[in-house]
Amino acid sequence: MxxxxxxxxxxxxxxxxxxxxxxxxxxxxxxxxxxxxxxxxMTDLSKVRVEHDLYVLKSGTELALSMAGILHVGGxxxxxxxxxxxxLRDKIMTSHxxxxxxxxxxxxxxxxxxxxxxxxxxxxxxxxxxxxxxQGRGVRVIRTANELNETTSEDGFLFAQRYYEPQGLDxxxxxxxxxxxxxxxxxxxxxYEEKLGEPFTIxxxxxxxxxxxxxxxxxxxxxxxxxxxxxxxxxxxMSSFPGFKGVxxxxxxxxxxxxxxxxxxxxxxxxxxxxxxxxxx
Amino acid sequence: xxxxxxxxxKIGCGFAGQLMRASGHEVVFASRNPxxxxxxxxxxxxxxxxxAGQNAEEHLIDQTRAVSTSNKKEMADELTSADLIIxxxxxxxxxxxxxxxxxxxxxxxxxxxxxxxxxxxxxxxYLRQLIADNLPRDHSLAEHGFSSVLVSRAVSQQLGxxxxxDLITFIGDPIDTWVVDNAALCQSLPATQGMIVTENFEAWIxxxxxxxxxxxxxxxxxxxxxxxxYIHTAIRDHEIxxxxxxxxxxxxxxxxxxxGHEIAGSTRDLLDIISRFDNASxxxxxxxxxxxxKRKLGCDDRLVGAARLAxxxxxxxxxxxxxxAAALFFDNPDDPSAAxxxxxxxxxxxxxxxxxxxxxxxxxxxxxxxxxxxxxLSAGWRSGNQLLSLNSMVWAWS
Numbered sequence: 001m002x003x004x005x006x007x008x009x010x011x012x013x014x015x016x017x018x019x020x021x022x023x024x025x026x027x028x029x030x031x032x033x034x035x036x037x038x039x040x041x042m043t044d045l046s047k048v049r050v051e052h053d054l055y056v057l058k059s060g061t062e063l064a065l066s067m068a069g070i071l072h073v074g075g076x077x078x079x080x081x082x083x084x085x086x087x088l089r090d091k092i093m094t095s096h097x098x099x100x101x102x103x104x105x106x107x108x109x110x111x112x113x114x115x116x117x118x119x120x121x122x123x124x125x126x127x128x129x130x131x132x133x134x135q136g137r138g139v140r141v142i143r144t145a146n147e148l149n150e151t152t153s154e155d156g157f158l159f160a161q162r163y164y165e166p167q168g169l170d171x172x173x174x175x176x177x178x179x180x181x182x183x184x185x186x187x188x189x190x191x192y193e194e195k196l197g198e199p200f201t202i203x204x205x206x207x208x209x210x211x212x213x214x215x216x217x218x219x220x221x222x223x224x225x226x227x228x229x230x231x232x233x234x235x236x237x238m239s240s241f242p243g244f245k246g247v248x249x250x251x252x253x254x255x256x257x258x259x260x261x262x263x264x265x266x267x268x269x270x271x272x273x274x275x276x277x278x279x280x281x
Numbered sequence: 282x283x284x285x286x287x288x289x290x291k292i293g294c295g296f297a298g299q300l301m302r303a304s305g306h307e308v309v310f311a312s313r314n315p316x317x318x319x320x321x322x323x324x325x326x327x328x329x330x331x332x333a334g335q336n337a338e339e340h341l342i343d344q345t346r347a348v349s350t351s352n353k354k355e356m357a358d359e360l361t362s363a364d365l366i367i368x369x370x371x372x373x374x375x376x377x378x379x380x381x382x383x384x385x386x387x388x389x390x391x392x393x394x395x396x397x398x399x400x401x402x403x404x405x406x407y408l409r410q411l412i413a414d415n416l417p418r419d420h421s422l423a424e425h426g427f428s429s430v431l432v433s434r435a436v437s438q439q440l441g442x443x444x445x446x447d448l449i450t451f452i453g454d455p456i457d458t459w460v461v462d463n464a465a466l467c468q469s470l471p472a473t474q475g476m477i478v479t480e481n482f483e484a485w486i487x488x489x490x491x492x493x494x495x496x497x498x499x500x501x502x503x504x505x506x507x508x509x510x511y512i513h514t515a516i517r518d519h520e521i522x523x524x525x526x527x528x529x530x531x532x533x534x535x536x537x538x539x540x541g542h543e544i545a546g547s548t549r550d551l552l553d554i555i556s557r558f559d560n561a562s563x564x565x566x567x568x569x570x571x572x573x574x575k576r577k578l579g580c581d582d583r584l585v586g587a588a589r590l591a592x593x594x595x596x597x598x599x600x601x602x603x604x605x606a607a608a609l610f611f612d613n614p615d616d617p618s619a620a621x622x623x624x625x626x627x628x629x630x631x632x633x634x635x636x637x638x639x640x641x642x643x644x645x646x647x648x649x650x651x652x653x654x655x656x657x658l659s660a661g662w663r664s665g666n667q668l669l670s671l672n673s674m675v676w677a678w679s
Contacts, residue, residue: 025517182678259561
């Protein structure tokens with residue numbers, strides 16, 4: 001079995017031992033694992049070929065996505081599929097697809113003119129986010145028209161969501177296959193230990209939301225952030241391949257899932273039996 | 282020395298055939314599969330890859346041939362002229378080959394040993410009875426030997442297409458040992474690689490059942506509760522690893538009290554067993570190892586049998602009981618035995634279902650221990666849920 005991981009190396013200030021450990025386990029299990037770091041090498045685009053049974057797209061950088069796109073066109077099996085990873089990088093599409101799938105998400109708006117968002121403030125604060133952002137970068141809570149007037153965006157437009165004040169700890173839900181895990185942590189986490197947070201038993205409602213999120217995109221490897229406000233849960237962000245920090249035995253569970261996916265590829269079994277066709281085009 | 286091996290599956294080729302050829306026997310296979318018969322007669326060779334992690338050794342098994350079990354004359358010829366007969370067809374198929382064996386043995390003028398390489402503890406005596414049922418009453422089988430064989434190697438895969446010219450490969454773990462019941466033999470067997478001939482066959486069966494098989498099953502049932510797909514991944518989970526080792530130690534202490542240290546083995550032996558579960562080359566899915574929980578929870582079978590033996594030795598079989606409780610949650614809808622057991626638990630309750638499959642009283646001794654663990658687990662279990670921690674019994678969702 002040949003598997004390639006498309007990754008970005010994190011700086012030492014952001015330790016991320018889970019993926020290296022999963023790679024080590026897969027290698028021990030006899031899998032031929034290659035690691036591709038698109039940012040650290042020069043790639044002759046004419047020589048990019050599908051050479052692995054399975055690609056694991058861990059990196060969400062623009063270059064990694066482009067490489068995954070090339071492999072996708074070449075017929076590669078990618079975990080998660082390139083079109084889904086691309087959609088989940090786009091908060092506008094993600095928000096709409098989740099809403100359409102019946103997932104509770106904050107009302108979301110997009111406009112090139114910040115002034116058009118001012119009436120929304122009558123009902124409470126909003127939060128603006130870069131539409132392809134991650135790790136909380138560039139996220140601002142807007143409470144007044146003045147703050148909105150001072151808001152600029154490199155995107156040329158603003159993506160805004162209704163803001164719900166988090167009550168209690170930050171909650172992350174991670175899904176590996178049909179397994180759903182909850183991790184709660186302080187926000188913002190300052191240390192690696194704080195990032196690991198603490199696993200918690202999630203409610204049946206959150207479990208159902210987690211299943212709906214996966215079905216909406218036809219994938220089994222994802223994570224999302226939940227904010228609970230006045231007894232309601234809202235999915236405020238979803239990512240294709242999160243860090244799974246805090247999931248008990250995360251590396252082992254990921255390796256188990258990826259190994260199983262590789263087996264399915266080798267046996268000719270579809271990897272994404274529930275994938276919505278319209279999500280792939 | 283001509284050995285006839287009936288069955289060209291994983292154990293027939295991936296174990297018996299390899300060891301017999303390595304010991305210098307002439308090997309003739311008998312198969313009901315025309316493609317396999319044709320393959321052996323065209324190619325004559327195959328490979329056995331014995332793998333543990335990234336280490337693998339490959340053996341070429343050559344100069345073999347095959348006959349079709351549907352060719353009565355050729356089968357009779359081979360059965361009458363073989364020096365040793367081996368079956369490796371699967372216990373469920375023994376009744377189907379018994380008439381053919383009866384015909385062949387009737388034509389023999391010399392005694393022969395028939396070794397049943399089947400996953401069935403009494404396969405030898407069972408096969409003898411099946412053959413006797415196909416012979417006239419006055420025809421005695423007394424001159425022949427019929428021994429069960431305890432096979433240690435796990436052969437997980439057969440790769441390759443017998444209709445092509447490429448060599449078929451069988452993949453297994455690098456364990457050679459096989460144990461034969463001396464009391465069931467009609468004459469001594471020639472020295473053969475990996476063979477142990479014992480006067481205490483039952484003890485060897487229990488040793489395998491109450492350590493290896495018990496540990497394997499518990500890895501599967503706890504792995505299922507924690508959401509893993511493979512034995513080699515579940516056993517890497519420290520909680521599961523510790524629980525499995527503890528359970529096997531309980532079984533071993535029971536064996537020690539009954540048969541002594543030589544049969545029971547050492548902690549090193551148990552660690553060797555765990556390292557076999559670690560072997561990803563076997564690629565053993567949890568759903569396969571855990572299948573048929575009704576049989577595996579039988580009174581004398583790997584889990585309940587081991588727990589009862591431990592209890593008799595004054596050992597509290599806590600982890601074996603936990604393994605049995607976990608087995609009561611093995612809810613694989615593709616497994617009729619598991620589906621039956623789940624249905625019974627829903628209708629009559631876990632205690633009564635346990636009594637039905639294992640004969641244990643859920644209000645006493647091991648039965649009570651199991652029932653108590655079942656209660657603790659059932660507080661958080663939902664179909665598809667995962668246990669995050671065995672020690673604190675935290676569930677993924679509830």
